[in-house]
Amino acid sequence: MTLTRLMARTLLPFSLVASAGVQPADAHPGRYVDLVDYPDKEANWDRFYALQDHLGAEFHDLCGDTYCEGAYSNHVLLQFRCSVWRATGTVHACALVVGAGNLDVDTPTGRVLPDSRAWVCAAPLGADTPVEMLQAALERRGALLRPLPGSFFSLHDALSDCLN
Structure with a gap:
């Protein structure tokens, strides 16, 4: 299991739900569903997480020479998520969460001092994009x-605009 997949399955969904003040998706079924759960709960699980890992690898390959210069040298694509309009199977919105940080040692005290940041970058989607077309x-x-x-x-x- 990759680090990205492990984080997506454990910590990050809880922290994003808690920080956004959003109720879990199952609490009030609505018009939209997570891409992972389209067309049915966890039906797209394997393909989606393979896609997220693929995007993470591409991000890693591009990052150092592009938008990842500056105060932080270790940007990581933590998560990619999309909402899908359940009735039509079209993608409503997608976002990427990018994290970066530095750890320094305070030599007089021996403490490790963290300096971290996260960005949420919206994907520039075309209107009424079918799920299959976006995934492909x-x-x-x-x-x-x-x-x-x-x-x-x-x-x-989108990442260039968001991270710079």
């Missing part, structure tokens, strides 16, 4: 650099 586009090599279906912009464009 993001599974390709170079997915971060290619415009998203129905859009003139890529995830790379």
Whole structure:
């Protein structure tokens, strides 16, 4: 199990739900569903987490030479999530969570001093993008650099704007 998959299954969903003040999705079924749960609960689990791992690897390959310069040198794509309109199977919104941090040692005291930051970057989606079309586009090599279906912009464009 990759670190990304482990974090997605354990800590991060709880922290995002708690920090956003949002109730768990099962509490009030609505018009939208997490891409992982489309068309049914956990039906897209394996494909989605493989996609998230793929995007994480592409992010890692691009990061150092692009938007990841500056105060933090170790940006990591922590999570990618999309909401899907249940009735039509079209993607409503997607976001990427990027984290970065530094640890320094205070030499007089021996304490380890953290300095960390997280960003939530919205994906520039085209209107009414079908789930299958988005997933197929993001599974390709170079997915971060290619415009998203129905859009003139890529995830790379969104990350550049968000992180800089």
